[in-house]
Amino acid sequence: MQIEIRPMMKTDCEAVGSLHARAWLEAYRGIIHDEFLDSVSIEKRIENWQKDFEKYQHLTRLVAVLENKVVGFVVGDKEREEIPEIESELWSLYVDPDYYRRGVGEKLYYALVEEFQKQNFKNMNVWVLPANTRAVSFYQKMGGELTSFKKTVTVGEQKLPHISYLRNLNQ
Ligand SMILES: CC(C)(COP(=O)(O)OP(=O)(O)OC[C@H]1O[C@@H](n2cnc3c(N)ncnc32)[C@H](O)[C@@H]1OP(=O)(O)O)[C@@H](O)C(=O)NCCC(=O)NCCS
Numbered sequence: 803m804q805i806e807i808r809p810m811m812k813t814d815c816e817a818v819g820s821l822h823a824r825a826w827l828e829a830y831r832g833i834i835h836d837e838f839l840d841s842v843s844i845e846k847r848i849e850n851w852q853k854d855f856e857k858y859q860h861l862t863r864l865v866a867v868l869e870n871k872v873v874g875f876v877v878g879d880k881e882r883e884e885i886p887e888i889e890s891e892l893w894s895l896y897v898d899p900d901y902y903r904r905g906v907g908e909k910l911y912y913a914l915v916e917e918f919q920k921q922n923f924k925n926m927n928v929w930v931l932p933a934n935t936r937a938v939s940f941y942q943k944m945g946g947e948l949t950s951f952k953k954t955v956t957v958g959e960q961k962l963p964h965i966s967y968l969r970n971l972n973q
Contacts, residue, residue, distance in 0.1 A: 803868065805906055807913040810863035810875060812855050817872035818865065819848030825896040833933045838958035861893070862917050866906045873901040876910040878918065881927055885951060888968065890923035911944050919971050926971055929953060929964040941967040 810818065823844040831839060866874040874897035881888040892914055897906045918926050928946065930937045942948075946967025955962050 803904060805873070805904075805909050806867045807864055807909055808867065810865045812852075814865050814872055814875075815851040815855055816848050818875050819851040820844050821872060821875065821898050822851070822894075822896055823847040825899055828899045829896075829934060829937070830931075833931060834957055834962070835960055838960070862914060862921075864910060864913050864917070866897070866910050868901065868906070873898045874906040874910050876914050878914050878926070883951075883953060885927075888925060888927045888951075890918045890921070890926045890971075892926055892928040895928075907940055908944065915969065915971065923971055926969045927951075927966050929955075929966045931962055932965055938965075945969060 823842055826847075827839055827842060861877055861879045863877050864875065865872050874895070876895045877893045878891055879893065881891045882893075892911070895907060895910055895914075897910075915926065927949070928941055930941060932938060944967075946969050949966045949968045951966045953964050953966075955964060
């Protein structure tokens with residue numbers, strides 16, 4: 803299976819937006835309240851990606867392509883919580899649910915690591931919901947170290963505590 807990793811282009815917005823909504827709904831059903839999930843629209847998500855594409859040019863955005871189809875994406879940049887010890891952050895990583903467990907996530911993860919090493923970041927953090935056990939297993943497998951940092955994200959009416967995994971990039 804030949805997976806190509808390349809920078810995201812404006813023409814990928816439709817595929818990325820659709821994949822984002824589908825993977826988000828699949829990952830968080832049973833974790834985030836149904837009322838909130840049921841309000842998520844694939845069309846709206848696509849629209850947001852298209853609207854914000856130019857505005858967020860400074861971010862590192864990569865897509866995974868398999869047989870001309872976008873099957874995953876990763877987005878990252880500087881760390882957003884202003885934690886002095888942390889330099890960069892993997893903001894989001896989503897794989898098309900039809901392509902789980904074929905190494906797409908791993909390829910995207912290491913492509914971002916390589917990109918951040920070129921940008922001279924010393925470490926990379928990722929926030930994850932402990933209830934998202936698949937993502938927790940994934941980040942553990944990728945070699946992230948569980949930190950003592952915590953943050954709570956409010957989604958609709960729900961407060962969701964996150965944990966984080968940090969990776970040293972000086973290797
Ligand atoms: C987490 C996610 C990115 C993993 O992507 P993937 O392409 O399926 O993962 P890979 O095939 O590259 O897996 C690499 C390793 O991660 C671990 N892993 C991945 N999925 C796992 C699962 N369901 N259960 C346990 N371990 C898992 C395994 O160790 C796996 O290696 P192996 O297959 O050799 O055992 C994907 O499931 C996803 O997009 N989930 C929804 C969105 C999400 O939760 N994103 C993370 C939060 S931002």
